[in-house]
Amino acid sequence: MRRVRYESVGGPLFVEEAPVPEPGPGELLVRCEAVGVTLPVVRKVTEAAEPIALGGEIAGEVTAVGTGVTRFRPGDRVTGLCFGHGYADFAPLHEVMASPVPDGVDAVAAVALVRSGLVALGALA
Structure with a gap:
């Protein structure tokens, strides 16, 4: 599979090949159809002390589930x-x-609803 990474803070993003991860206990494996581009991602690339994984909000199709998953199954669409x-x-x-x-x-x-929902929740708190 392809994934986006970076090696140094402020450095360029690049696409690399990586193995498809296995879902852990309680996890879904999602084939990403849309991913949010948000201010926290920009800050991670430009301000983080060291490179970390990018992309928080996702939407797509479940392709596999880990042990203990009860609400979703392969083929379900999730965000x-x-x-x-x-x-x-x-x-x-x-x-x-x-x-x-x-x-x-x-x-x-x-995928847009994920961040919007978090902002709304924060406004209510």
Whole structure:
């Protein structure tokens, strides 16, 4: 699979080949169809002390599930916050951070709802 990485803070992003990850316990493996580009990602690339995984908000299709997953199965469409690793063809997503994507909602709209929902929650707190 392809994933986006960087080697030094402020350095360029590049695409590299990597093995497809296996979902861990409680995780879904999602084939990413859309990924958010947000200010936290920009800050990680330009300000982080060292390179870390990029891409938090994802939307796509579940391709595999780890042990203990009960709410989703392969073929389901989901969106959620994966705390990095989203800038890739496939990303792990913990079941508790995933939400189903209703029929008729495309992946780009679904991924936008993740960050919007977090902003709304913060405003209510």
